[in-house]
Amino acid sequence: MLIRKLFKFESAHIVRNCSSDRCRRSIHGHSYKVEVLLEAHALDNGQMVYDFGLMKGTIKDVIDAFDHAICFWDKDDPEYIRLSQEFSARWISVPVSPSAEQFARVFFVVIDAILKNTVMKNGENDVRLHSVIAHETETGYAQAFREDAENPRMGLIRLQDLVFSEQVKAEWHDPHMMDKLMAGEAFINPEVPLQIKA
Numbered sequence: 698m699l700i701r702k703l704f705k706f707e708s709a710h711i712v713r714n715c716s717s718d719r720c721r722r723s724i725h726g727h728s729y730k731v732e733v734l735l736e737a738h739a740l741d742n743g744q745m746v747y748d749f750g751l752m753k754g755t756i757k758d759v760i761d762a763f764d765h766a767i768c769f770w771d772k773d774d775p776e777y778i779r780l781s782q783e784f785s786a787r788w789i790s791v792p793v794s795p796s797a798e799q800f801a802r803v804f805f806v807v808i809d810a811i812l813k814n815t816v817m818k819n820g821e822n823d824v825r826l827h828s829v830i831a832h833e834t835e836t837g838y839a840q841a842f843r844e845d846a847e848n849p850r851m852g853l854i855r856l857q858d859l860v861f862s863e864q865v866k867a868e869w870h871d872p873h874m875m876d877k878l879m880a881g882e883a884f885i886n887p888e889v890p891l892q893i894k895a
C-alpha cells in the first residue's frame with residue numbers, strides 16, 4: 698500500500714544549461730509542491746502505513762528549508778553564489794542543478810536517510826520511501842524513485858554535499874538535524890500507549 702503526504706514551499710533558482718531561456722539565465726521562483734510517497738505491506742498499531750503526523754517533524758523541516766530561500770548549484774558561477782549568499786539569509790547549496798528532477802532526487806536521498814535512521818515505536822512494518830514527486834508548476838512535475846536517486850548518471854547526491862545557510866538551520870526544530878543524520882544518530886519516534894488490543 699502507498700500513502701502520500703503533500704508539502705509546499707516557495708523557492709527561487711536558476712537552472713543552467715536548460716533549453717528554456719527564461720529558466721537558464723533569470724532568477725525566478727516557483728510555488729513547489731512535494732509529494733512524499735511511503736510504501737508498506739503491513740500496518741502499524743494505528744492501522745496505518747505511517748502516521749501522517751510523524752512526517753511533520755524532520756521530514757517537514759528538511760523540505761521547509763527551501764521555503765523563501767534561494768537554491769543554487771554548487772558548480773554555478775562563484776560570483777552568483779557569493780551574491781546569493783550575501784543578499785539572501787536563506788539559501789541552500791546543492792551538488793546538482795535545481796531542476797524539478799533534481800529536487801525530487803535530493804528530497805529522496807534526504808528523506809530516505811531520515812526514515813532509515815528513525816526508530817519507529819508504533820509497530821510500523823517495513824515502511825520505505827517509494828518515491829518523491831516535485832511539482833515545479835501546476836503543469837510540470839518530476840518523480841524520483843530509488844533507482845533515480847542512486848543513479849550516478851544523474852549526478853551524485855551525498856548528504857554532506859547539501860549546505861544549508863545558518864538562517865535555515867536556525868529555523869529548524871533541531872538546528873543540528875543534518876549533522877545528526879550524517880553522524881547516523883537515531884531519530885526516535887514517540888512511544889504510543891496501546892489502548893485496545895486487537
Ligand SMILES: Nc1nc2c(c(=O)[nH]1)N=C([C@H](O)[C@H](O)COP(=O)(O)OP(=O)(O)OP(=O)(O)O)CN2
Pocket residue numbers: 712715717720725795796797798833834835836837
Ligand atoms: N523537465 C523540466 N523542464 C523544465 C524545468 C524542469 O525543472 N524540468 N524547469 C523549467 C523552468 O524552471 C520553468 O520555470 C518552468 O517551466 P514551464 O513548465 O515551461 O513553466 P510555465 O510557467 O511556462 O508553465 P505553463 O504551465 O506551461 O504556463 C523549464 N523546464
